[in-house]
Amino acid sequence: MSELTITLPDGSTRNLPEGATGADLAADIGPGLAKAALVVTVDGDARDLDRVLPDGSTVSIVTADSDDGLHTIRHSTAHVLAQAVLDLWPGATYAIGPPIQDGFYYDFELPGGATFSNEDLEAIEARMRRVIDADQAFERHEADADEALELFSGHPYKREIIEQVTSGAATGELVGEASIDGSITYYRNGEGFIDLCLGPHVPSTGRLGHFALQNVAGAYWRGDEKQPMLQRIYGTAWADRKALKGHLHRLVEAEKRDHRRLAAELDLVSWPESLGPGLAIWHPKGALVRKLIEDYSRDRHEAGGYDFVYSPHIAKAVLWETSGHLDFYADGMFPPMELDGATYYPKPMNCPFHVAIFQSGQRSYRDLPSRLFELGTVYRYELSGVIHGLMRSRGFTQDDSHIFCTPEQVPDELASLLEFTLSVLRAFGFDDFQAKLSTRPEGKAVGEDALWEMATDGLRSALESAGLDYVVDEGGGAFYGPKIDVDVTDAIGRPWQLSTIQLDFNLPEQFGLEYVGADGGRHRPVMIHRALMGSVERFFGVLLEHYAGAFPLWLAPEQVRVLPVAEEHQAYAESVVERLSAEGFRAKLTPADEPLGKRVRAGKVAKVPHVLVVGGDDMANGTVGDNARGAEAPERDLPVDEFVARLAVAMESKS
């Protein structure tokens, strides 16, 4: 009997009888692995465990410990979801159901345009559990296009996928739905459930079970708003009960950090209905934190060679015609208003104003680079369904700058700009960055090829010299120039896109910008749009969630709260507050007309960094008792001088 030679990921080899499968290989390695195996990768391609291994291949056993394994569990769970829905709703049809971050979804269309309710989710979940308990095997089958169209005759979305795939026209998420090597693959399990699918799947439904259905949503077929709206069910699935519980717990924790909740609890910001959707008002404490953020931003920009400018909130249509906004951005703008026979628009961006400032006089190469900076409030007509607290609103303030420079200055300018960006973000407690470089799009783009190349190289070398991880989005740039976007990762691992650095070869053309070069001739400057926080409001929201409302000392609206133990300690407490205020700290006193425990609790709930308790001992010795936020127990008998010195250190380090 001939043998197969299989190479394992560690480089060792194993011999197995011809016809051996991935499951056989796992069993040959050990019973534990055989039990844990979900799929295998053969020369890097994921396959079902029961498929025969080719001789000479490199095979790796995939278990739930790996991303591939979890991906498979989620994908297979999505199949079971579809099976349950098709069982429960005769006449329902299904579209696609891929694994996603932490889970999966599946899109359906119910007969008569019916929709799912939350109660339905419970019934579906129960049905899914029955399928899982039945431990049905996932069987892989192949068919040619005609057979496949016949098999899925009652399912138009599946047929559309088959037609797309067999014609080679499949794109994006459809590619993963079926084989494109000339045949269609599908999976069968249970009595008659089949689903078009490239696979692989776990061996049987019994390997699943640690899942939860989460919510129902509408989703356009193929993500196109002109296509029918399907009913999407989202779920999460994990390798074991503990991982599922952990995930559900993280969701609860993330909800506790929700900036809208914290904004209300900490009395920072609110959104009264009377203002309109996407429009916030800033209460004193929120405004104080915002001011500290803005002050820091201004200080850094001042030190960084920026010139401060201001511009109005509205301007005549002609400005937006010249800039091109009315051509390509009109849908995102607030509607115009007529005044004295002219048409005015609220500004969706600051750039045309900064261009106008550049144009206000003749510029020489000696004036460049010119870095104009403004905390500019813009108004955008965001669709009602996308508005989300401070994260996506209709009025927000960009920490916006437009840098006008010569083409030759671009590389150096970009390098220092990226350093500057990261340095500012680090000051706010972010140290995990991920960047994206977007290059020239296919088709129409403005600007010379050489300019694109130089600018893109400049962005790339800036990323590399900053030592930043980045991905390249080929062709992802705007028509007017390449860009870098910088994401930060927050305290619970979520990415937020904050900074953007964009080259613009278009606006200088549109406005006919010029500077006089050393040669006495007129030249066109290059423009760089950049924002570090992006939107101050959104940045505040991200910080609020990042810190879970517990702002570091330098940003805390109330830094110290002083509590006299009893009324007789009031005067001493006042003297401590006065001392702290004189040192430049934000300190307040809560008098002894409530029990101490209640006042301590109130201070902790308000997330004040230091709650000081002062009583008779302290009065005699010039000390305080410090309840530092996050500390297990109070620190008694701390001399005021020592406390002040510690605060100063923490302020300096922004910790």
Next chain:
RNA sequence: GCCCGAGUAGCUCAGUUGGUCAGAGCAGGCGCCUUGUAAGCGUCAGGUCGUCGGUUCGAAUCCGACCUCGGGCUCCA
């Protein structure tokens, strides 16, 4: 904008099948208590039950429209 869901006091929520269902806790005001570390006691005040319309003898409760919010989709040159 589209799909689904939700709106009861400043906040968190309870209100059975339409009929003492306008309630609780916290927060707030006042009084008592004078407190050494995460909720002292009492008392008062508050709401057009998102808005408008409809069904009904009677609507927080049922129906419709709208508004706002939430989860998604689309969008974010």
